[in-house]
Amino acid sequence: MPGVATAPDLVRREWNPTAPNRLWVADITFIRTWEGWLYLAAVLDCHSRRCVGWSLREDLRSELVVDAVEMAIARRRPRPGLVHHSDHGSQYVSLAMGEHLREAGIDISMGAKGSALDNAVIESFFSTLKRELVNRYSWPTKADARVAVFEWIEVFYNRQRIHTTLGYATPDEYESLSLSGEEVASLS
Numbered sequence: 784m785p786g787v788a789t790a791p792d793l794v795r796r797e798w799n800p801t802a803p804n805r806l807w808v809a810d811i812t813f814i815r816t817w818e819g820w821l822y823l824a825a826v827l828d829c830h831s832r833r834c835v836g837w838s839l840r841e842d843l844r845s846e847l848v849v850d851a852v853e854m855a856i857a858r859r860r861p862r863p864g865l866v867h868h869s870d871h872g873s874q875y876v877s878l879a880m881g882e883h884l885r886e887a888g889i890d891i892s893m894g895a896k897g898s899a900l901d902n903a904v905i906e907s908f909f910s911t912l913k914r915e916l917v918n919r920y921s922w923p924t925k926a927d928a929r930v931a932v933f934e935w936i937e938v939f940y941n942r943q944r945i946h947t948t949l950g951y952a953t954p955d956e957y958e959s960l961s962l963s964g965e966e967v968a969s970l971s
Contacts, residue, residue, distance in 0.1 A: 789871065790891040796903070803830045803958055804861040807889075808905040809848065809869045812912070814839075814932065816922040823912075823932060824851040824874070826867075828859070829904055830961065832946055833954035834936050835859055839929055845877035852880070856887050863888030870894055870902055912940075 800806045806829040814821045824847045826836035836855025840847045852867065867889045869875040875893065884891050894902050916935045922928040941954050949957040 789876070790893040800830045803828050803833075803961065804859055804865050805830060806866050806868065807835065807855060808902055809851065809867060809875070810902055810905040810909065811843070811847065811872065811874065812909045814917055814922075814928050816925050816928045818923075818925050821925055821928055821932075822847055824848045825905065825908060825936075826851050826855040827905055827908055828954075828958075831954045831958040832904070832908070832949060833941050833958060834908070837932075837936055839932060841925065843874065845874045845879045848874040848877075849879050849883055852883055852887075856883075856889075861887070861889065864890065866890045866892050868892040868894065868902065911944075 807826050808829055809824065809826045811822055811824045814823055819841065821839050821841060822843055824838045824840075825834055827833065828835050835858055836851045836853070838847050838850035838854065840850070848869075865888070867884055869892075871893050874880060881891065912932075912935065916931060920931065922931065943953055945951045945953055946957075952960065
């Protein structure tokens with residue numbers, strides 16, 4: 784029994800909200816280890832491109848995306864009106880995911896089926912992850928890959944990696960400046 788079945792596209796490729804916690808995008812990718820596959824679900828805040836939630840599992844059950852969104856909700860405590868945008872993958876249309884989003888007051892949005900452009904921000908995040916980490920290293924164990932992904936997201940990507948989209952700020956710097964009302968251009 785599906786939870787969402789389908790949802791309208793509330794985003795329409797408008798990826799630049801004016802404040803944090805207005806638009807989150809989410810998707811799943813895979814990571815190969817010598818012991819087998821790991822699956823990574825991530826949730827990005829489009830305002831700052833910060834990865835606000837993520838989960839790694841050995842399977843593609845709906846808990847993968849639910850855990851990622853639960854992390855994001857716990858970290859951000861968003862107010863009603865936030866839009867969560869994803870594709871039509873079975874995990875995102877699951878009963879569990881729909882219930883979690885609705886209980887949190889989060890509006891559900893989904894891009895067109897088969898269109899990567901309808902989730903371009905998270906696709907770009909995964910492309911960067913693959914280019915800078917996944918395609919450069921090989922992990923003998925799933926535990927090794929978990930540590931590497933944690934360090935890349937929590938230590939490097941959110942805190943150190945600059946983004947041209949953000950005026951050459953990191954996601955953390957951009958959010959700090961946005962919340963203080965300062966111009967991001969002052970970082971240049």
